[in-house]
Amino acid sequence: MIETPAPFVSRSRITAIGGYVPERTLTNFDLEKMVDTSDEWIVRRTGIRERRIAAENQLTSDLCVAAIRNLAERHQADLSDVDLLLVATITPDHATPSTACQVQAKLSLPVRMAAFDLNAACGGFVYALHVANGLITAGLHRKALVVGAEKLSSITNDEDRTTCVLFGDGAGAVLLEACEPEQASFAGPTLLETEGKRGASLYCTNHPEAFADSGRAETEDGSRKSGFIVQNGREVYKWAATRVPAGIARLLEQHRLTAGDIDWFVPHSANARMIESIAESAGLPLDRTLTSLEKFGNTSAASIPLALWQAEEAGRLRDGDRLLLYGFGGGLVQAAMIVRCGFARSHPSP
Structure with a gap:
């Protein structure tokens, strides 16, 4: 009788992380000059002291690219074999093509990959992790970039003091890789x-x-x-x-x-x-x-x-x-x- 080796049971592990925020800082004191508010009022009610605002010509895809580059540099991560890219955002560059497609192009990531956006607002990053982990666990993908990115300044009403004090721009990215079950980052229900x-x-x-x-x-x-x-x-x-x-x-x-x-x-x-x-x-x-x-x-x-x-x-x-x-x-x-x-x-x- 010929013994058949046990099939590889795929799980996923988060192996790298990166982030990026734009250079421009918008402080509470700056907002005092724009709307009827104060640093004391904002800090007491929200805990926010400042936020970062993207340049007019910076797109959400640009924020994603910077976060992924930061990830690759800090962790010496090889992205040449990434086969899945998910971008969680409510501020895409365009209705179509997706922000993920723009990121793939700007970073010259592999053509043989799946790339798409996911919109679940403030829950979007966890949603995207859930999807990427599921696809790797199912054996359909082996290496995934998951990005949460927003240019909320593009959809914030600067005249509404109840919202303009809250929102900022930035991006964070993680790399998921297939692994043995005992090495997995994910275990149990979501x-x-x-x-x-x-x-x-x-x-x-x-x-x-x-x-x-x-x-x-x-x-x-x-x-x-x-x-x-x-x-x-x-x-x-x-x-x-x-x-x-x-x-x-x-x-x-x-x-x-x-x-x-x-x-x-x-x-x-x-x-x-x-x-x-x-x-x-x-x-x-x-x-x-x-x-x-x-x-x-x-x-x-x-x-x-x-x-x-x-x-x-x-x-x-x-x-x-x-x-x-x-x-x-x-x-x-x-x-x-x-x-x-x-x-x-x-x-x-x-």
């Missing part, structure tokens, strides 16, 4: 939930009349300006403050873990007060919470990878650390997963 009936609380559209229910968000002057982000901050806050801690509890239970088993909580960087409330309700200590909020503002799909990038650069992460990633926002959606860190370098950047 939490994905969608409440489309609440979509009127946070939207950006050229057809605001489409959101006709009573929960429709408005700007401070009562208008619903086309093409800009419009948010009912109070409703989004209430939703996140209840739904996210409940989601954390369910995910931990499914993984048979407790809050004490989590090394780092990495939520979407939406609002410091919101994150404090969520962490307290979930029993997760703030000193083990990673955000990118204070320096970069709310960067939607980019906020989680930027927080990881900052922490890895500072030497705070160690291989084997258990990370709870939790995206939530426009949709309204939430997406969470628990991953093992496998991309920490032994020494932080100078």
